[in-house]
Amino acid sequence: MTDSQASTAPKSSSRAAASAAKRRRLTAAAAQVLHQKGVERTAIADIAQAAAVPVGNVYYYFKTKDDLVEAALSEHTARLDALTDELDRLPDPRARLTGLVDAWVSQRETAARYGCPTGTLAAELDKRDPDAPGGLDQAAAQVIRRLLAWAAGQFRELGVPDPDGHAVTLVAGYQGMSLLANALRDPGLMTREGDRLRSWLDALG
Amino acid sequence: MTDSQASTAPKSSSRAAASAAKRRRLTAAAAQVLHQKGVERTAIADIAQAAAVPVGNVYYYFKTKDDLVEAALSEHTARLDALTDELDRLPDPRARLTGLVDAWVSQRETAARYGCPTGTLAAELDKRDPDAPGGLDQAAAQVIRRLLAWAAGQFRELGVPDPDGHAVTLVAGYQGMSLLANALRDPGLMTREGDRLRSWLDALG
Amino acid sequence: MTDSQASTAPKSSSRAAASAAKRRRLTAAAAQVLHQKGVERTAIADIAQAAAVPVGNVYYYFKTKDDLVEAALSEHTARLDALTDELDRLPDPRARLTGLVDAWVSQRETAARYGCPTGTLAAELDKRDPDAPGGLDQAAAQVIRRLLAWAAGQFRELGVPDPDGHAVTLVAGYQGMSLLANALRDPGLMTREGDRLRSWLDALG
Amino acid sequence: MTDSQASTAPKSSSRAAASAAKRRRLTAAAAQVLHQKGVERTAIADIAQAAAVPVGNVYYYFKTKDDLVEAALSEHTARLDALTDELDRLPDPRARLTGLVDAWVSQRETAARYGCPTGTLAAELDKRDPDAPGGLDQAAAQVIRRLLAWAAGQFRELGVPDPDGHAVTLVAGYQGMSLLANALRDPGLMTREGDRLRSWLDALG
DNA sequence: AATGAATGAGTTTTCATTCAT
DNA sequence: CATGAATGAAAACTCATTCAT
Numbered sequence: 001m002t003d004s005q006a007s008t009a010p011k012s013s014s015r016a017a018a019s020a021a022k023r024r025r026l027t028a029a030a031a032q033v034l035h036q037k038g039v040e041r042t043a044i045a046d047i048a049q050a051a052a053v054p055v056g057n058v059y060y061y062f063k064t065k066d067d068l069v070e071a072a073l074s075e076h077t078a079r080l081d082a083l084t085d086e087l088d089r090l091p092d093p094r095a096r097l098t099g100l101v102d103a104w105v106s107q108r109e110t111a112a113r114y115g116c117p118t119g120t121l122a123a124e125l126d127k128r129d130p131d132a133p134g135g136l137d138q139a140a141a142q143v144i145r146r147l148l149a150w151a152a153g154q155f156r157e158l159g160v161p162d163p164d165g166h167a168v169t170l171v172a173g174y175q176g177m178s179l180l181a182n183a184l185r186d187p188g189l190m191t192r193e194g195d196r197l198r199s200w201l202d203a204l205g
Numbered sequence: 206m207t208d209s210q211a212s213t214a215p216k217s218s219s220r221a222a223a224s225a226a227k228r229r230r231l232t233a234a235a236a237q238v239l240h241q242k243g244v245e246r247t248a249i250a251d252i253a254q255a256a257a258v259p260v261g262n263v264y265y266y267f268k269t270k271d272d273l274v275e276a277a278l279s280e281h282t283a284r285l286d287a288l289t290d291e292l293d294r295l296p297d298p299r300a301r302l303t304g305l306v307d308a309w310v311s312q313r314e315t316a317a318r319y320g321c322p323t324g325t326l327a328a329e330l331d332k333r334d335p336d337a338p339g340g341l342d343q344a345a346a347q348v349i350r351r352l353l354a355w356a357a358g359q360f361r362e363l364g365v366p367d368p369d370g371h372a373v374t375l376v377a378g379y380q381g382m383s384l385l386a387n388a389l390r391d392p393g394l395m396t397r398e399g400d401r402l403r404s405w406l407d408a409l410g
Numbered sequence: 411m412t413d414s415q416a417s418t419a420p421k422s423s424s425r426a427a428a429s430a431a432k433r434r435r436l437t438a439a440a441a442q443v444l445h446q447k448g449v450e451r452t453a454i455a456d457i458a459q460a461a462a463v464p465v466g467n468v469y470y471y472f473k474t475k476d477d478l479v480e481a482a483l484s485e486h487t488a489r490l491d492a493l494t495d496e497l498d499r500l501p502d503p504r505a506r507l508t509g510l511v512d513a514w515v516s517q518r519e520t521a522a523r524y525g526c527p528t529g530t531l532a533a534e535l536d537k538r539d540p541d542a543p544g545g546l547d548q549a550a551a552q553v554i555r556r557l558l559a560w561a562a563g564q565f566r567e568l569g570v571p572d573p574d575g576h577a578v579t580l581v582a583g584y585q586g587m588s589l590l591a592n593a594l595r596d597p598g599l600m601t602r603e604g605d606r607l608r609s610w611l612d613a614l615g
Numbered sequence: 616m617t618d619s620q621a622s623t624a625p626k627s628s629s630r631a632a633a634s635a636a637k638r639r640r641l642t643a644a645a646a647q648v649l650h651q652k653g654v655e656r657t658a659i660a661d662i663a664q665a666a667a668v669p670v671g672n673v674y675y676y677f678k679t680k681d682d683l684v685e686a687a688l689s690e691h692t693a694r695l696d697a698l699t700d701e702l703d704r705l706p707d708p709r710a711r712l713t714g715l716v717d718a719w720v721s722q723r724e725t726a727a728r729y730g731c732p733t734g735t736l737a738a739e740l741d742k743r744d745p746d747a748p749g750g751l752d753q754a755a756a757q758v759i760r761r762l763l764a765w766a767a768g769q770f771r772e773l774g775v776p777d778p779d780g781h782a783v784t785l786v787a788g789y790q791g792m793s794l795l796a797n798a799l800r801d802p803g804l805m806t807r808e809g810d811r812l813r814s815w816l817d818a819l820g
Numbered sequence: 821a822a823t824g825a826a827t828g829a830g831t832t833t834t835c836a837t838t839c840a841t
Numbered sequence: 842c843a844t845g846a847a848t849g850a851a852a853a854c855t856c857a858t859t860c861a862t
Contacts, residue, residue, distance in 0.1 A: 037332055041245060045835080057843055064836080065835095114331070115328055123328050126320060127243035127246055144388050168385060169398065172378065173377065177373075182328065183331060223825090259828080261826075261828060261855090262826055270852095270853065270854090448655070451655060451742055454858085455856080455857095464822070466824065469859080532797075533735050533794060537735070555799070578804060587787045587791070593755065594756060594760070603784065634845070658832085669847070670832095671833095674832090
């Protein structure tokens with residue numbers, strides 16, 4: 001009751017840790033629910049429920065709904081980083097890129113149902129007024145830029161000309177096949193287009 | 206390029222003609238505003254205002270907001286049909302497909318700002334509950350299917366194997382580059398990826 | 411075109427007659443639709459449609475929705491008058507009252523589905539603010555009063571004491587059985603209670 | 616006799632208790648206002664005002680207007696149960712039935728002004744489309760069925776033949792006299808018909 | 821008189837955000 | 842920090858009534 005400033009200590013099973021866990025739960029719930037229902041169709045209450053947190057309490061962790069969107073985006077960024085970190089362990093840039101495609105295809109069921117989490121989010125946020133204060137309209141684009149940068153790095157290492165352009169082609173291929181697979185509700189489309197992307201990568205350089 | 210108060214109004218119109226004109230105005234306004242702001246962020250009042258029609262009067266022409274979404278979709282279908290009809294006049298299927306890419310690239314400014322009208326609509330509608338009555342969740346997908354069917358026809362005529370797969374690749378390429386151009390706010394991306402698609406078409410068969 | 415004041419002549423296939431026919435059609439439609447859907451749930455457009463009259467045109471014949479309610483009520487009054495006129499031809503007051511019960515029971519299917527036309531209308535109109543200008547809150551009650559008066563006349567002729575009270579009992583019996591038959595959706599209830607009313611009439615005097 | 620801001624509020628209440636009190640206040644207000652104005656003429660705002668609750672807050676307690684109608688109905692059911700429970704303490708079934716009539720007559724002022732709460736509600740709800748989802752069209756009828764069942768139980772105990780038929784006659788008598796008293800705005804009618812029902816009960820068996 | 825169209829007020833409902841405890 | 846409850850600003854939709862031919 002009186003140790004409110006004692007929490008810098010590493011003993012982590014404290015209220016602070018419980019709090020951090022709740023925040024993580026809310027972030028994960030936001031990522032999932034926003035992906036499945038879209039930003040506009042998701043109510044704070046939906047996320048609260050998915051995270052098993054009382055509605056009123058959400059605002060202790062996230063001041064606004066947009067903050068939750070940002071949190072979801074940070075979650076997607078973290079997942080992307082985790083993936084590229086893992087791929088970076090592979091010695092060959094071509095193998096890394098192929099591994100990226102594999103990862104995409106492995107998510108085909110989700111993509112066929114809800115699209116690419118980042119891509120659909122980007123499309124939705126892009127509809128927002130860019131002049132709005134605290135605008136989130138480019139927030140998802142940043143995640144895409146990060147993916148592009150990583151891919152461009154691989155292409156550069158591969159020694160192909162215009163690595164940025166190749167990165168765009170690869171990521172556009174992913175976004176395109178996700179959108180189509182989603183629209184047509186066809187996970188198989190992801191598999192087939194994934195094969196094509198791999199062939200394309202193999203033929204490079 | 207904006208056509209919200211298009212000049213289709215007949216000068217010496219009967220009431221019926223004026224009414225039809227208003228319906229067309231509303232349809233065009235719906236197509237435009239829904240594209241720019243997205244379905245969920247668009248209020249009926251926004252469309253009414255763009256069409257210069259009093260809000261209450263909108264309901265004389267369209268019973269629900271979803272009816273306006275459908276109208277916008279039919280507008281996009283009509284535009285697609287007009288485009289393919291025109292391309293069908295070309296003698297060579299490869300030229301027709303190249304013409305399609307040209308048309309896409311010519312829309313690069315709009316795509317970079319708001320994405321592909323049909324693609325973004327499909328992504329948004331796909332978030333809806335498929336079990337909803339009178340569901341619109343697959344409505345935009347139909348327009349995409351129509352485009353796929355036309356493209357597959359051209360590939361078939363070209364004599365390439367797996368025309369359906371080629372159609373998917375082409376349309377996915379378009380959706381992917383539109384999404385990226387939109388996210389990155391970069392019309393040039395459309396030009397560059399358009400070039401790539403043309404090269405790909407040229408190399409076929 | 412110039413015979414607008416010639417319509418007192420008996421040649422009745424004129425515009426005036428067509429107009430009267432339309433008014434009659436609207437009145438009948440109002441009586442039916444208002445009975446089936448209730449006043450508040452009935453839109454002018456419903457009545458217009460049932461009468462095959464364009465909505466805008468309704469207002470030429472009836473200035474307000476309440477005027478249509480009044481028209482429906484007049485229709486019910488007319489039907490009641492037609493019935494009592496016919497019953498009045500019977501020589502015996504007891505037979506007349508029995509005939510009234512027979513008429514009620516013969517309407518059992520309608521009553522079981524929609525209740526007594528006048529009774530349900532009275533119940534609905536009674537909910538209105540009595541202080542409203544041009545109030546219709548007692549309009550249906552007038553029709554009931556007319557029925558009560560006729561019944562009281564028969565009881566008087568029968569020589570029973572308190573004919574007004576007997577009339578109330580009879581009509582209350584009818585309203586009660588109609589409401590119950592309607593609530594329970596049971597036409598047979600009308601038959602059974604009708605039998606009881608006939609026995610009661612037979613046992614009188 | 617009016618109970619819209621009834622004094623059920625507990626003095627030193629917790630939030631939960633205050634909340635429950637508010638819900639009760641809204642239920643009581645719904646029962647009263649819906650009785651007085653009818654379902655269709657009652658706006659949520661009317662009930663909110665009668666309960667001294669902000670309109671938006673009503674939806675925290677009741678998701679839809681129909682839920683409020685159901686709540687009102689449950690209130691009437693509760694009142695009916697309270698009444699029959701009390702009457703059940705009487706040793707004689709005839710006395711119980713007579714007590715029921717007494718209760719009805721004691722409500723004559725309300726009945727003469729607004730009709731029987733359940734009966735008028737049943738009549739109004741019966742006008743609804745039976746095919747509507749979550750249909751309330753038979754909800755009030757259930758309350759009437761419960762009353763019929765109780766009354767039939769008394770008649771059975773009394774040993775009269777066809778106890779169900781007697782129950783119908785009794786309840787139909789009540790509904791009929793309520794409707795007439797309401798239409799004619801005559802509480803005395805309730806008294807007189809009540810006397811008749813009592814005589815009828817006395818003469819049985 | 822006839823008629824499609826217009827108008828505007830009213831009603832239900834949703835929800836992000838805030839508050840009191 | 843936690844939590845149920847409160848609030849108020851939208852937004853979709855309905856409809857009686859009026860208007861312009």
